[in-house]
Amino acid sequence: MAGMAALPAAEPRKPNVLFIATDDLNTALGCYGHPIVKTPNLDRLAKRGVRFHRAYTQFALCSPSRSSLMTGLGPDTTKIYELQTHFRTILPNVVTLSQCFQKNGYYTARVGKIYHYGNPGQIGTDGLDDAPSWSHKINPRGIDKDEEPKLTNYTPGRGIGSAICFYASPAPDEKHTDGMVAAEVIKLMEQNRDKPFFIAAGFYKPHTPYISPKKYFDMYDPAKLKPIDLVEGEMEIAPPWAYFTTPANWDMTDQQHRNALQAYYAAISFADANVGRLLDAVDRLGLADNTVICFWSDHGYATGEHGQWMKQTVFEAATRIPLIFSGPGVKAKDKVSPRTVEMLDFYPTLADLCGLTQVPGNLHGKSLRPLLENPQAKWDRPAVSQMRRAAARGKGQGRKAKSGAPFVHGYSIRTERHRYTEWDDGREGAELYDYETDPKELKNLAVNPQQGKVKADLQRRLHAITKARGKS
16 A cells, blocks of 8 residues: 555574484484385485485594584583583583574474483483573483383393393384384474474484384394304404404304394384384474474494494494485485585584574584585585593403503594594504495505505594694
8 A cells, every 4th residue: 555664574484403313323224225224214304305425423422422413512622532421511601502592592492312311221311411402301211111121131241221132012102212202302393383493302212222112123034134244353453442342243143143133123113213203293284394304323333343233433333324404405305415524513504504693603513504505515524533442441351551541542534535543643553444445444554555645644634633623
């Protein structure tokens, strides 16, 4: 109507974030159309955006990894190398990822495990959670906790959170802790759909104990599963500090190995089903076009590679993680990026995709937006992972570090072609692998004079990065 002033245009709604975490997921098994392991919902999510073929954790152990991810700072800055210390005792004023979203006007919530929990011992508690990070928190506890006395345990000398143990549960999905995580996250999305939110879904599987509904066990026949063969002398290829599991495969028999694979695969498929429930809810609520989904695991997981089980190495199986981004700002669809990226990149990427203006200036990662627009874009950032060993262990009990230090640290740099690792600054040995010719890491080239130039270049880059991230 003539004479009336035009109304100001409404500001565009900020994108939501659905931050989906799994615990101990082997990347090669747990995503993207594996010929045996069934993950149809992760496959569905991958088709919506970009998955990263070479994404890596900073530290293949729960608390160091998650503390680094959520602060955006490397482990030598957080000083978290074990499972007991809270990062705020070191960095009391650090602004975490979800806290940054709070400061930018977001509702933030988590359900389940985002920071470290003893899994399964601390299920249903706050664990090492960080209260300032959340507007709201929920700690589900399912029937799987009550089923722990029924476990079959192949490594009874270990606690069940670090053992090869399993149980095919008769209880339905929704009675399990992870089923409850999915249900509570869906409720939070329903209740907060009209405001910008950052909601974190922290699933506990496929972490051991491998307790899942029986129908997921029934998807896999142990007789048809093939354990990874250990090459003779394989556990002597690298320095003794490189290995976590001794003896090889914890002396499981072939049948036990197959049964363990069945249980682990079942746990992966159960985790996948719960991810599917979240995707269905995002679609049903009409949130897909305005919700960034980031799917990840805190580290990888070995199931016999190099005779290793679980994590706590800097081999590929333990350091490589699944990573998928979809939603606003992710222009590429159903694409794979071969570039080398790190968990430190999550914080700046999500802040970038959501247009946050109040972001810490000291983050160690870099926004992945260029790769979410063009997965093949030029990118020359390697990934750095690390590990710490008590100096009294190693290949034999009572082993001491040459330096006399109580701990031996291993630092590993991964480019698209190579991995270079050194233990105790090289005093305890080094590793160099060429994945173009040796994808299974069976030829340690660190002492090969023909690889001297490659080794020197990787060593120089590794030292520069670790110094910048707080290594003394």
